[in-house]
Amino acid sequence: MSWTHTFTNLCDWYTHLLHNSPTGTIHIHILRNTITSNPDNVEHILKTRFDNYPKGKPFSTILDDRLGKGIFNVDGDYWKFQRKMASLELGSVVIRSYAFETVMDEIQTRLIPVMASKAHGENGTEIKTVLDLQDILRRFSFDINCKLSFGLDPGCLLPSLPVSNLADAFDLTSKLSAERAMNVSPMIWKMKRFFNVGSEKKLREAVNVVSNSANEIIKQRREMGFATRKDLLSRFMGLINNDDIYLRDIVISFLLAGRDTIAAGLTGFFSLLSKNPRVEEMIRKELNQVLGPDQESPTFDQLRQMHYLNATVHESLRLFPPVQFDSKHAEEDDVLPDGTIVKKGSRVTYHPYAMGRMKKIWGPDCLEFNPERWLKDGLFVQQDPFKYPVFQAGPRVCLGKDLALMNMKSVVAALVPRFDIRVVEPHHEPQFVPGLTTTFRGGLPVKVIEKKMLST
Secondary structure (H helix, E strand, O other): OHHHHOOOOHHHHHHHHHHHOOOOEEEEHHHOEEEEOOHHHHHHHHHHOHHHOOOOHHHHHHHHHHHOOOHHHOOHHHHHHHHHHHHHHHOOHHHHHHHHHHHHHHHHHHHHHHHHHOOEEOOOOOOOOOEEHHHHHHHHHHHHHHHHHHOOOOOOOOOOOOOOHHHHHHHHHHHHHHHHHOOOOHHHHHHHHHHOOHHHHHHHHHHHHHHHHHHHHHHHHHHHOOOOOOOHHHHHHOOOOOOHHHHHHHHHHHHHHHHHHHHHHHHHHHHHHOOOHHHHHHHHHHHHHHHOOOOOOOOHHHHHHOHHHHHHHHHHHHHOOOOOOEEEEOOOOEEOOOOOEEOOOOEEEEOHHHHOOOHHHHOOOOOOOOHHHHEEOOEEOOOOOOOOOEOEOHHHOOOOHHHHHHHHHHHHHHHOOOEEEEEOOOOOOOOEOOOOOOOEOOOOEEEEEEOOOOOO
């Protein structure tokens, strides 16, 4: 724990160590964990020797209570089946259209009105209202992904900003599951689970809330019929007929992936945009060029035409990836491309957060928010996925990547023309809460200024 005397966050300490390593790889002996920021190693782990680096039993055991046999917690045949099923569904026109319509409706009917209710006009004097943008974005994302995953509207972003027992339980399972991995020995949390005390008792109670809610939804859907519905649960029901627990695990996994990562990505985006008004104005300029003066919301095809917007989202994810690191476990002894020896059963981690801050990868301006690094002659150019593994890469590359980017870009395209969103303490170094995805401790307090005054 000596790192806490110098660094605010563990991920920044790892970044420091990896930056000073000649190979971009370090080994934390007490954790039996090899951590790398070397793109050649990442390609080796995620693609070349994919079969030798599964999630592994240590990882799946930690999340078994929460994710069960869901796609993010399994290897082998379970993973292959869900991967094939999800690839067909998430790539379908039906799901993409349903997702886009759901996102745009939530933006227009809830997100914009909530932001406007907390905003002040451009000519306003003193601004006293402070809004936790991270909380708003998490509510938005939970609504969206519950609708997409279950066909359920939890109403977290209604004007009263109600408390949701399901959302709170969902958050608690994420937090407490992540804390399991931070124990010096897994025996600590396993003993607490056996005796049902402390954090393990809270985790069991929260898991039961999520599981019972999902089970009830599945039961109702079976009774009502699902053939004409477009949510993922209904689509998967046609493929999994006799195992509702397995079905529940699958859908909860997709809810986790969509909700937590999108909210984290958008929180990081607006924290960066607040400090970069030049980028903000460039986004507004592009939106005006593509949409014109009379159109308020972009179509799906218009979002794809916005190269600068796409670049800003990718650039923000480089600096604030929703998943800061990801680990695998070696099936057999191996040697990474940089010469690092990996022993059978040891943990191997690649670190997107650190990789986004490496001069060797991104150049001397790696700490700057510079969307232009993604553009060539004004057109967006994708980077090597193994130097930018924000969406993983290789056989396990994120199937929801396009939907996640659509979601983020839709929110940015809706809020940036209407509001100036300014972080209250722009020079404050963010502190992250331990968890499966990036969460700012204390939220993201902002002041919102409405660009267009309503006529009276």
